[in-house]
Amino acid sequence: MSAIPVKSKIDRDQLLKISPFKEVIKPTVPHKHADYFELILLEQGGGYHVIDDQRYEVLPPTVYFMKPGQTHCWDFSRIPKGYVILFREELLTRECLDVAYNLPVNITLNDVETLPGLTRQFCDDYRAGASPAILKAYLQLIVLKTGEEARTQSAEGRFTPLYYQFRSLVNEHFHQVRKIQAYANMLHIPAAQLNLICKSASGKTPSMLLNERIVLEAKTLLSNTDLSIKEITDVLDFSDPSNFVKFFKLYTSFTPKQYREMAIARLH
Structure with missing residues (x-):
């Protein structure tokens, strides 16, 4: 939750x-x-x-x-x-x-x-x-x-209906569903087609978009709650804190603790 x-x-x-x-x-x-x-x-x-x-x-x-x-x-x-x-x-x-x-x-x-x-x-x-x-x-x-x-402020290309359906599904299920094949099944298309749709619309693979959503949620929890790293690990359904820390650092270059400290510093 x-x-x-x-x-x-x-x-x-x-x-x-x-x-x-x-x-x-x-x-x-x-x-x-x-x-x-x-x-x-x-x-x-x-x-x-x-x-x-x-x-x-x-x-x-x-x-x-x-x-x-x-x-x-x-x-x-x-x-x-x-x-x-x-x-x-x-x-x-x-x-x-x-x-x-x-x-x-x-x-x-x-x-x-x-x-x-x-x-x-x-x-x-x-x-x-x-x-x-x-x-x-x-x-x-x-x-x-x-x-x-x-129009002049938007950086992304034109979306297709299947692209924004995928983004909507990711937004709804990213806590529990981490397999791109599962999202492709929800859309009733092959995973390869989903990959082409996402790359055409945004220049990113479905996995990149999914991971970006997870990272965004992690940043939000670190910045706006007092939850411990262990509790955030559970909320985001990682197997253990070390896996969460590795994942977060891979995509941000910071540990969750470092990011939280920076977020707190920005408010002061």
Whole structure:
């Protein structure tokens, strides 16, 4: 079981929710959202937003986009104003999903009118009880417009549906499932085909992407919890601490203890 709390701000049978961002200065604890996307548009505010162990200064107007399973927390110094859109992937077309999985987590808005204005109207119509078809169209347009803003900031190539399905499966099962063949079986394709799909989309093999997700989770636990190395070893389902330490050092050049000390030092 993960030590990072999982919070849900949307009902399990709910596909979409949009609301104004809470206008309060109150630090939040690191947490995850398991099975939905979160798009946050801030028009005002200041401070920091930590996402997956990366610290981003809040410099409005800006968009933060988080995929299912990412860890984040806020530390505001000025009152934030903006909107939060929570949604499930069922509402997106294939083209919009392609854009969503290609978005960076932080997008600075060059056009300070179009996306904020569209999001504001989206919220107004949502509150007024607009039809699902209209709300779905709003959401897809906002995702596409966000993608336009982010196009120059995104380093990865175009994704295919099978690629983002693989990334989604990894995000859900990486604690227990470490065999690429198992993921290929879930996708009903040969492992060799999965390898080609991943290398074409990202330049990385499926194993590299899986290991990156494990390392990211390890970094998050080291930075945001007081769990011991032994406890993190158990959470990540390594056979023993020595194997976990070797794995972590291979991909980061640091031991878990060294990384935790650096993470603590960054906060002071």
